[in-house]
Amino acid sequence: MLDVSRVQKELADCNKDKAISGVSIDLHGGDGDLSHLAGTISGPVGTPYEGGTFRIDVRLPSGYPFEPPKMQFVTKVWHPNISSQNGAICLDILKDQWSPALTLKTALLSLQALLSAPEPDDPQDAVVAQQYLRDYPMFVATARYWTETFAKRASVGIEEKVQKLVEMGFPEALVRSTLDSVNGDENMALEKLCSG
Amino acid sequence: MAEEEDYASSSDMEEEDMSGFYLSDREEDVLEETVLQGLESQCEEDCHWSVSSVITKESLLAAQKEDLRKVMELLALSEQHARTLLIYYRWDVERIFELLEQKGKERLFSEAGVTIIDKNRATDLLNSSQSVNCNICFEDVSQNAVTEMDCGHSYCNDCWTEHFIVKINDGQSRRIRCMAPKCNAVCDEAIVRTLVSARHPDIADRFDRFLLESYIEDNNKVKWCPSIPHCGNAIRVEGDICCEVECTCGIQFCFSCLSEAHSPCSCQMWELWTKKCQDESETVNWMTVNTKPCPKCHKPVEKNGGCNLVACICGQAFCWLCGGATGRDHTWSNIAGHSCGRFKEDIAKRTERARRDLYRYMHYHNRYKAHTDSLNQESNLKESIQEKISVSESKQSKIKDYSWVTNGLYRLFRSRRVLSYSYPFAFYMFGDELFKDEMTPQERDLKQNLFEDQQQQLEANVEKLSMFLEKEFQTFSDDEVMHTMSHVINLSDVVDKLCKQMYQCIENELLYPLQRATHNIAPYKSKGLERATELSVCWDSDQSLRSMKNNNEGSCARWDLTVNVNGRHSGSRFPGSSSSDESGCSSSTRKRPRRDVAGGAAPFDLNMPPEVIDNGRY
Ligand SMILES: [Zn+2]
Ligand SMILES: [Zn+2]
Ligand SMILES: [Zn+2]
Ligand SMILES: [Zn+2]
Ligand SMILES: [Zn+2]
Ligand SMILES: [Zn+2]
Ligand SMILES: [Zn+2]
Numbered sequence: 006m007l008d009v010s011r012v013q014k015e016l017a018d019c020n021k022d023k024a025i026s027g028v029s030i031d032l033h034g035g036d037g038d039l040s041h042l043a044g045t046i047s048g049p050v051g052t053p054y055e056g057g058t059f060r061i062d063v064r065l066p067s068g069y070p071f072e073p074p075k076m077q078f079v080t081k082v083w084h085p086n087i088s089s090q091n092g093a094i095c096l097d098i099l100k101d102q103w104s105p106a107l108t109l110k111t112a113l114l115s116l117q118a119l120l121s122a123p124e125p126d127d128p129q130d131a132v133v134a135q136q137y138l139r140d141y142p143m144f145v146a147t148a149r150y151w152t153e154t155f156a157k158r159a160s161v162g163i164e165e166k167v168q169k170l171v172e173m174g175f176p177e178a179l180v181r182s183t184l185d186s187v188n189g190d191e192n193m194a195l196e197k198l199c200s201g
Numbered sequence: 202m203a204e205e206e207d208y209a210s211s212s213d214m215e216e217e218d219m220s221g222f223y224l225s226d227r228e229e230d231v232l233e234e235t236v237l238q239g240l241e242s243q244c245e246e247d248c249h250w251s252v253s254s255v256i257t258k259e260s261l262l263a264a265q266k267e268d269l270r271k272v273m274e275l276l277a278l279s280e281q282h283a284r285t286l287l288i289y290y291r292w293d294v295e296r297i298f299e300l301l302e303q304k305g306k307e308r309l310f311s312e313a314g315v316t317i318i319d320k321n322r323a324t325d326l327l328n329s330s331q332s333v334n335c336n337i338c339f340e341d342v343s344q345n346a347v348t349e350m351d352c353g354h355s356y357c358n359d360c361w362t363e364h365f366i367v368k369i370n371d372g373q374s375r376r377i378r379c380m381a382p383k384c385n386a387v388c389d390e391a392i393v394r395t396l397v398s399a400r401h402p403d404i405a406d407r408f409d410r411f412l413l414e415s416y417i418e419d420n421n422k423v424k425w426c427p428s429i430p431h432c433g434n435a436i437r438v439e440g441d442i443c444c445e446v447e448c449t450c451g452i453q454f455c456f457s458c459l460s461e462a463h464s465p466c467s468c469q470m471w472e473l474w475t476k477k478c479q480d481e482s483e484t485v486n487w488m489t490v491n492t493k494p495c496p497k498c499h500k501p502v503e504k505n506g507g508c509n510l511v512a513c514i515c516g517q518a519f520c521w522l523c524g525g526a527t528g529r530d531h532t533w534s535n536i537a538g539h540s541c542g543r544f545k546e547d548i549a550k551r552t553e554r555a556r557r558d559l560y561r562y563m564h565y566h567n568r569y570k571a572h573t574d575s576l577n578q579e580s581n582l583k584e585s586i587q588e589k590i591s592v593s594e595s596k597q598s599k600i601k602d603y604s605w606v607t608n609g610l611y612r613l614f615r616s617r618r619v620l621s622y623s624y625p626f627a628f629y630m631f632g633d634e635l636f637k638d639e640m641t642p643q644e645r646d647l648k649q650n651l652f653e654d655q656q657q658q659l660e661a662n663v664e665k666l667s668m669f670l671e672k673e674f675q676t677f678s679d680d681e682v683m684h685t686m687s688h689v690i691n692l693s694d695v696v697d698k699l700c701k702q703m704y705q706c707i708e709n710e711l712l713y714p715l716q717r718a719t720h721n722i723a724p725y726k727s728k729g730l731e732r733a734t735e736l737s738v739c740w741d742s743d744q745s746l747r748s749m750k751n752n753n754e755g756s757c758a759r760w761d762l763t764v765n766v767n768g769r770h771s772g773s774r775f776p777g778s779s780s781s782d783e784s785g786c787s788s789s790t791r792k793r794p795r796r797d798v799a800g801g802a803a804p805f806d807l808n809m810p811p812e813v814i815d816n817g818r819y
Contacts, residue, residue, distance in 0.1 A: 105363075105380045106380055
């Protein structure tokens with residue numbers, strides 16, 4: 006049911022200008038499954054997220070594009086509208102304001118815009134939202150620290166780590182998803198891969 | 202017999218009603234006159250105005266066409282735009298006209314998602330025959346496989362169809378919005394129907410049913426009958442929607458909360474009361490305060506007497522204050538070898554309060570229960586009384602009319618109902634749970650006395666009426682029958698007036714002065730609960746349409762129409778219209794608007810058994 010030709014066109018279109026837009030999208034695994042994708046967003050300049058690369062898990066329901074894509078931050082991020090626990094996102098266009106005329110690229114760009122302009126009145130993470138409203142400097146410091154810790158380390162070395170683990174004989178798709186699940190920690194990923 | 206003659210009368214009871222109480226003259230014509238008087242006085246109605254009608258599967262379409270037609274005529278809209286508007290504004294025609302005044306046509310329409318097509322633009326597009334790229338599937342499609350919605354957004358038919366199906370399956374049939382981002386326009390229902398039925402006729406049918414049932418689901422004035430199993434009907438109430446109705450399937454219910462008819466309790470009181478009766482929370486409270494589990498066998502042990510050493514039937518002794526096992530040696534204040542230092546008075550106080558609450562609940566519940574039980578027993582009277590009437594009618598006698606018996610019986614049923622529900626009402630009205638801060642204890646005592654005085658009078662007269670109706674009048678001499686008849690007729694009248702007074706007292710003296718809470722009760726209906734009538738829609742409504750148009754020419758005439766439409770008085774809100782005939786109500790938002798019954802409901806004598814009404818009236 007998934008509109009494969011549209012998704013393929015979207016992927017090509019999105020990645021055409023990823024250097025300029027700061028968002029990109031690829032297949033999640035190597036098995037060619039178009040319903041599970043991996044998006045990236047570069048942190049907007051002038052925000053505590055600057056310099057970070059944020060990975061987004063994207064799942065397309067069979068009704069896509071008539072039903073909204075399901076998106077979730079894989080990279081841990083400190084933001085009022087994103088759960089600091091599990092990366093769940095509170096954004097209207099991913100819910101009732103979704104329109105089939107929107108694309109994965111526009112959705113990712115909206116997420117990027119959300120990083121620039123949080124909406125603490127409609128929070129996903131109440132703790133972060135409260136900090137944002139009551140102690141903004143502290144919020145900025147925390148968000149920046151999280152960016153440094155999770156969005157840089159993971160992104161910088163990620164391809165090296167993938168390569169290293171693939172060379173050890175693990176399938177690439179599994180390597181990537183395992184690295185995702187442990188936020189890029191190489192040793193933990195290896196442990197997980199070995200334990201099955 | 203002397204006691205029977207002693208009717209309780211209230212000071213408010215008018216003299217003239219009391220004067221005809223005892224009949225000295227027992228001529229037939231005089232008696233008939235009295236019967237007529239009795240019936241006439243029952244025709245006085247209180248000032249709540251509401252008319253209910255039954256909407257069946259068959260009449261549902263007709264019912265909503267009425268409203269559609271009003272909106273179509275007055276706003277010059279197509280049926281589908283009128284429907285979109287009505288769905289958005291919950292089928293409240295009056296509100297649509299109000300908002301039209303406040304917001305203007307454009308905002309009224311755009312908020313509801315109604316877009317009027319620009320015909321020129323549409324033809325422009327149709328003329329071009331080249332293929333276009335659909336913005337959703339990214340495919341090139343020929344112009345005739347593309348549909349443009351009223352808002353001007355166009356996509357290919359496959360994409361539209363897919364979108365419609367997803368929305369219909371998601372239960373959003375009543376408001377399928379255009380696919381363009383941030384476009385609020387509601388899609389043309391004819392396009393939805395055509396495109397969807399081409400691929401999935403069953404889904405198109407579902408779409409139609411959803412639209413049809415919107416008239417019930419999205420409408421404050423229409424509700425499904427709560428019967429189980431469901432009779433298939435819905436009930437529409439015009440006028441005051443705080444009322445009690447009877448569906449043609451026979452079930453009687455409160456239109457506001459859909460539970461059984463419960464006036465003079467408010468919906469909130471009734472909800473609390475049923476919950477309380479179900480979980481017997483008072484009993485549970487009492488148990489927890491008055492019993493403690495034995496530390497050995499864990500059975501609940503009740504304390505008897507003032508001593509704090511209690512013994513379980515298993516033989517274990519324990520300290521009442523801390524629940525700890527002890528030996529059996531003790532003095533009045535001490536248990537040997539045990540000291541827990543609990544503060545005794547606190548516990549004594551808690552026990553006392555729980556006990557008082559329980560007794561209070563039991564007091565009201567017992568009386569409520571007694572009257573409900575009587576009501577059930579008396580409904581068995583119906584058959585035996587019918588038999589007695591048959592016997593009497595076949596007798597050689599001057600008296601041929603026994604309608605006073607059935608009238609009296611129906612009066613008894615209704616007043617018994619009122620009486621039984623008046624106990625849960627009093628439980629909450631004068632208890633701490635709901636209105637603790639609304640009245641000083643003195644005020645409360647005063648009001649409680651006032652209310653209980655009325656309640657007792659009603660109770661006494663209801664019991665008397667019941668007693669007279671149970672008499673074996675078929676064996677009586679004519680004189681005795683007439684004597685009984687005069688009592689039944691007069692008691693019926695007294696009981697009706699007392700019920701009416703009690704409702705007035707509740708509304709005006711007890712509920713109206715409340716500052717923090719709003720409690721509305723369904724009005725007292727002298728003639729019994731209103732039976733919803735089958736909806737009859739006049740299709741030949743050219744005349745009414747013409748009068749609508751005529752009305753529309755005047756500056757304020759439209760508002761007169763809305764009054765006719767909804768039976769509500771919106772006059773005072775609009776300059777130029779006739780001023781309200783009510784004095785105290787118009788400014789108050791807390792109290793429901795009242796309207797005189799004149800010209801409202803047809804004089805429908807529910808005091809008669811249903812067969813009589815059915816035969817006589819239709
Ligand atoms: Zn298309
Ligand atoms: Zn549109
Ligand atoms: Zn029914
Ligand atoms: Zn109710
Ligand atoms: Zn025991
Ligand atoms: Zn003792
Ligand atoms: Zn103790």
